[in-house]
Structures are given as C-alpha cells and as structure tokens.
Amino acid sequence: MKNIFYKFFQGRYGAYGADKLTKFILFIAAILLLLSYITPVGILYYVSFILLIYCYFRLFSKNIPMRYKENETFVKHADKFLNLFGDLKYNISQRKIYHIYKCPECKQKIRIPRGKGKIEVRCPKCGKTFIKHS
Ligand SMILES: [Zn+2]
Numbered sequence: 468m469k470n471i472f473y474k475f476f477q478g479r480y481g482a483y484g485a486d487k488l489t490k491f492i493l494f495i496a497a498i499l500l501l502l503s504y505i506t507p508v509g510i511l512y513y514v515s516f517i518l519l520i521y522c523y524f525r526l527f528s529k530n531i532p533m534r535y536k537e538n539e540t541f542v543k544h545a546d547k548f549l550n551l552f553g554d555l556k557y558n559i560s561q562r563k564i565y566h567i568y569k570c571p572e573c574k575q576k577i578r579i580p581r582g583k584g585k586i587e588v589r590c591p592k593c594g595k596t597f598i599k600h601s
Pocket of ligand 1: 570571572573574575590591592593594595
C-alpha cells in the first residue's frame, strides 16, 4: 500500500512535502472555511474549496520547475510583507518610549523621550522652539 502511494507521488511536486505556498493557501482555505460557517458570506465556502483544489493541483503537479518558481516568488513577497509588519511593530514599540511631535512651523516630525516633564523642543529643521509636556 505504501508502495502504491510512493509511486503515485513520484515525479510530482508534492513528493517531498508541501511547500510554503501550499501551506499558506491551505491556511487561508481553512480560515475562509471557518468564516463561511460563522458569517453569512456563503461564497467563502466555495472560495475555500477552490483554494483546496488548487493545493492538490500543486501537490500533484508534474511541472516541478514551475511550481518551484511560484513558491520562490511567494516566499520573496511574504518576506517583504513580514518585514513591513516588523517595521510596524518597531514603530509601535518606539511610541511607547517616545512622543512624536510635529513642529508647529514646518510640520517636521520630532521624537521626544517620554516622561521628561515640561521641555523645550527645538525643531532640527527650521530652528523653531516650542514647549511640550512629555
Ligand atoms: Zn520646524
């Protein structure tokens, strides 16, 4: 039985397991399926089903270079997206430490550490000074 299974997968893209793109699509399909149950948006069920079929198509595909390329493209974009998310997280953590003020004169954004009380801020761009509580 194991032999038949092995032979069936031989020369197919999924022979070495699901790649990141397939796993990602499966994940999205699972979420859509869940959403289709808890929301009245019935079409999500069909979208989820189509995504599932696409996953099978990729796993059983014999065009390995093409599938490989698709995954590479996906990983590249996913990394970019994750980096963006990382930047956002960084900005949020910065906001806990700093206040971001705008210069009343030139609208330049100025970062001031929190908890310093009343301070005079000097805009590095136009030289305007103003008082802020941090
Ligand atoms: Zn300024």
